[in-house]
Amino acid sequence: MGKVLVIGCGGVASVAIHKICQNAEAFDALCIASRTKSKCDALAEKLGGGKVKITTAQVDAENVDQLVELINKEKPDVVLNLALPYQDLTIMDACLATKTPYVDTANYEPKDNPHFEYKYQWAYREKFKEAGITALLGSGFDPGVTGVFSAYAMKHHFDEIHEIDILDCNGGDHGYPFATNFNPEINIREVTANGMYWENGHWVVTKPMEIKREYDFKGVGMKDMYLLHHEELESLALNIKGIQRIRFFMTFGQSYLTHLKCLENVGMTSIKPILYNGMEIIPLQFLKAVLPDPASLGPRTVGKTNIGCIFKGVKDGKEKTYYLYNICDHQECYREVGSQAISYTTGVPAMIGAMLVMNGTWSKPGVYNVEEFDPDPFMEALNKWGLPWEEDFNPVLVP
Numbered sequence: 001m002g003k004v005l006v007i008g009c010g011g012v013a014s015v016a017i018h019k020i021c022q023n024a025e026a027f028d029a030l031c032i033a034s035r036t037k038s039k040c041d042a043l044a045e046k047l048g049g050g051k052v053k054i055t056t057a058q059v060d061a062e063n064v065d066q067l068v069e070l071i072n073k074e075k076p077d078v079v080l081n082l083a084l085p086y087q088d089l090t091i092m093d094a095c096l097a098t099k100t101p102y103v104d105t106a107n108y109e110p111k112d113n114p115h116f117e118y119k120y121q122w123a124y125r126e127k128f129k130e131a132g133i134t135a136l137l138g139s140g141f142d143p144g145v146t147g148v149f150s151a152y153a154m155k156h157h158f159d160e161i162h163e164i165d166i167l168d169c170n171g172g173d174h175g176y177p178f179a180t181n182f183n184p185e186i187n188i189r190e191v192t193a194n195g196m197y198w199e200n201g202h203w204v205v206t207k208p209m210e211i212k213r214e215y216d217f218k219g220v221g222m223k224d225m226y227l228l229h230h231e232e233l234e235s236l237a238l239n240i241k242g243i244q245r246i247r248f249f250m251t252f253g254q255s256y257l258t259h260l261k262c263l264e265n266v267g268m269t270s271i272k273p274i275l276y277n278g279m280e281i282i283p284l285q286f287l288k289a290v291l292p293d294p295a296s297l298g299p300r301t302v303g304k305t306n307i308g309c310i311f312k313g314v315k316d317g318k319e320k321t322y323y324l325y326n327i328c329d330h331q332e333c334y335r336e337v338g339s340q341a342i343s344y345t346t347g348v349p350a351m352i353g354a355m356l357v358m359n360g361t362w363s364k365p366g367v368y369n370v371e372e373f374d375p376d377p378f379m380e381a382l383n384k385w386g387l388p389w390e391e392d393f394n395p396v397l398v399p
């Protein structure tokens with residue numbers, strides 16, 4: 001039993017908090033701290049009164065002193081960072097200062113440079129080792145479950161994995177001409193960046209949306225998907241020994257792509273500050289303010305997600321393929337926790353990562369990605385906590 005401090009109170013945090021409150025076997029106390037305390041209080045009021053004791057706090061997660069003061073006051077056994085990637089390093093600094101284990105779902109990204117990389121957080125390895133505490137990076141779905149799936153495939157199904165294709169399909173329809181399923185600023189930065197994949201020991205860079213494939217997803221049907229760079233490619237390229245190629249594909253509908261192109265063409269996705277009425281604004285942040293809040297999509301999103309990994313490799317001298325995936329229904333998620341499946345598929349693994357680090361199952365001093373731990377307890381917890389996985393031993397491969 002232990003206490004978790006959740007930082008951030010947006011779409012993903014809301015799901016993780018619901019799941020923490022359902023999991024009184026592991027958690028006996030929870031502090032929700034975020035920039036806007038009223039959101040934390042509203043959730044505490046909705047979920048309070050159960051076995052998990054809830055407190056709330058206001059915090060600026062970019063201010064290390066405030067974070068240290070909060071951690072010293074609340075004394076959590078683990079900090080679960082569900083704010084934005086910009087705050088990863090300040091929260092890691094505060095965890096180091098207070099010797100508190102750290103878990104997140106997205107790697108650090110400087111505000112003025114949309115190129116995310118693990119190097120900023122991997123630079124903390126020695127410091128966490130010396131402090132004797134664990135930092136678990138990327139415990140969402142992708143990254144997160146995709147890394148756990150890779151470790152599981154390696155442990156149980158292959159002697160060598162040569163190729164991984166990560167396929168992220170959202171077959172959900174929210175009825176808006178254009179909206180993003182998680183934080184619009186982070187989402188648009190990700191999809192307007194160059195594509196990248198790992199092949200034979202180096203990165204191959206593509207133009208945004210240059211590589212398109214079609215795939216028939218179980219539970220969803222035929223979808224167009226596009227090659228993107230995604231952060232787990234960087235850690236899996238290091239941690240899956242013998243890997244020759246890793247690619248990441250995400251599905252997008254034509255309406256989303258047409259709107260995005262238009263917004264890009266008129267400069268609305270730019271992160272360079274501009275002067276507006278004598279005030280500096282960042283166009284992408286302004287765009288975020290006029291787009292639907294992802295948290296509001298829950299009631300109106302219907303359909304399913306299907307996210308997983310197709311592996312190709314060798315077992316006992318024979319070539320083998322294997323597909324591990326999860327199908328999640330937007331409306332079922334909404335009925336259970338009041339959120340759509342994108343927040344759900346991230347919030348559930350975030351809770352599981354925090355639980356495993358807190359109870360010592362996944363504990364080793366240093367900074368690690370999910371695939372560096374034993375996947376079995378995580379896989380078991382996925383089935384138990386709402387993200388059951390399915391296997392296909394003869395999958396259709398992506399050309």
Ligand SMILES: NC(=O)c1ccc[n+]([C@@H]2O[C@H](COP(=O)([O-])OP(=O)(O)OC[C@H]3O[C@@H](n4cnc5c(N)ncnc54)[C@H](OP(=O)(O)O)[C@@H]3O)[C@@H](O)[C@H]2O)c1
Binds near residue numbers: 007083295
């Ligand atoms: N691995 C995956 O599969 C995956 C998938 C989706 C998302 N993610 C990651 O999950 C995280 C949360 O995403 P989301 O969609 O839940 O975003 P969101 O709805 O925008 O929530 C972000 C939360 O962080 C709070 N916050 C922002 N800046 C802060 C600061 N300086 N101090 C304190 N709190 C601050 C926000 O406060 P306000 O309420 O005041 O705005 C909000 O509550 C992001 O890092 C995202 O990249 C990971």
